[in-house]
Amino acid sequence: MDVYEAIFLRRTVRDFQDREIDLEIIERILDAGLHAPTNNHLREWEFVIVNDRAARVNLIDRVRKGITEEELVTLLDDWECFDPVQREMYMDGVPKQYKMLLTAGCLIVPCFRQKRPLLRPSNLSALNGFASMWCCIENILLAAAAEGIHGVTRIPFDEEIGYLKECLQCPADHEIPCYLALGYPAENAPRIKQLPIEVKDRMHFNAW
Numbered sequence: 001m002d003v004y005e006a007i008f009l010r011r012t013v014r015d016f017q018d019r020e021i022d023l024e025i026i027e028r029i030l031d032a033g034l035h036a037p038t039n040n041h042l043r044e045w046e047f048v049i050v051n052d053r054a055a056r057v058n059l060i061d062r063v064r065k066g067i068t069e070e071e072l073v074t075l076l077d078d079w080e081c082f083d084p085v086q087r088e089m090y091m092d093g094v095p096k097q098y099k100m101l102l103t104a105g106c107l108i109v110p111c112f113r114q115k116r117p118l119l120r121p122s123n124l125s126a127l128n129g130f131a132s133m134w135c136c137i138e139n140i141l142l143a144a145a146a147e148g149i150h151g152v153t154r155i156p157f158d159e160e161i162g163y164l165k166e167c168l169q170c171p172a173d174h175e176i177p178c179y180l181a182l183g184y185p186a187e188n189a190p191r192i193k194q195l196p197i198e199v200k201d202r203m204h205f206n207a208w
């Protein structure tokens with residue numbers, strides 16, 4: 001598939017068919033991830049695939065399992081999320097956080113090597129490992145899209161991170177940027193509208 005096709009095809013999907021992803025396809029899309037640009041040339045990325053049902057249920061145990069409509073509206077108001085397109089995304093996405101992780105055809109936890117404390121960076125370069133990891137994740141999402149597979153990245157809340165690392169036996173010098181839930185989209189999976197942006201409106205020449 002042409003790279004532009006994959007870029008425009010890729011969308012966040014949180015509703016999945018009850019269908020596993022073949023291991024060879026997982027290998028192919030992770031290999032695409034492992035070809036992403038990287039700050040220090042080392043590609044210090046590892047991927048924990050959690051498809052055993054009991055292990056997955058255990059892993060996502062700290063993820064909030066539900067939210068009422070009233071709680072959701074209060075949450076979005078607190079976040080000052082008033083753009084209608086953005087709000088539509090959160091209204092659809094927030095209640096699905098637990099279920100999407102549980103039902104994804106493949107749940108991957110990417111890990112990257114981080115020698116110094118990630119949350120106390122001394123300068124921008126100190127975040128290079130984190131930035132590179134996200135280049136890798138985008139490659140994975142694009143390769144997955146080319147395979148007819150879509151999904152979502154979810155950022156673990158603070159209270160989930162220690163538990164996640166413990167469950168996965170993640171080495172102390174590694175960090176987890178997100179959960180990566182992938183799968184074949186359910187027939188009725190919504191493709192939430194992207195905010196329309198006119199490229200020319202975001203272009204500046206020679207200075208802002």
Ligand SMILES: Cc1cc2nc3c(=O)[nH]c(=O)nc-3n(C[C@H](O)[C@H](O)[C@H](O)COP(=O)(O)O)c2cc1C
Pocket residue numbers: 010011012013014089093094097152153154155192194
């Ligand atoms: C850094 C990052 C963090 C995200 N965190 C979450 C998340 O915690 N939960 C979730 O459901 N989606 C999450 N998403 C998915 C976004 O909501 C989604 O990419 C965005 O709404 C745009 O939609 P699109 O991917 O279909 O273009 C995240 C995406 C990125 C890039």
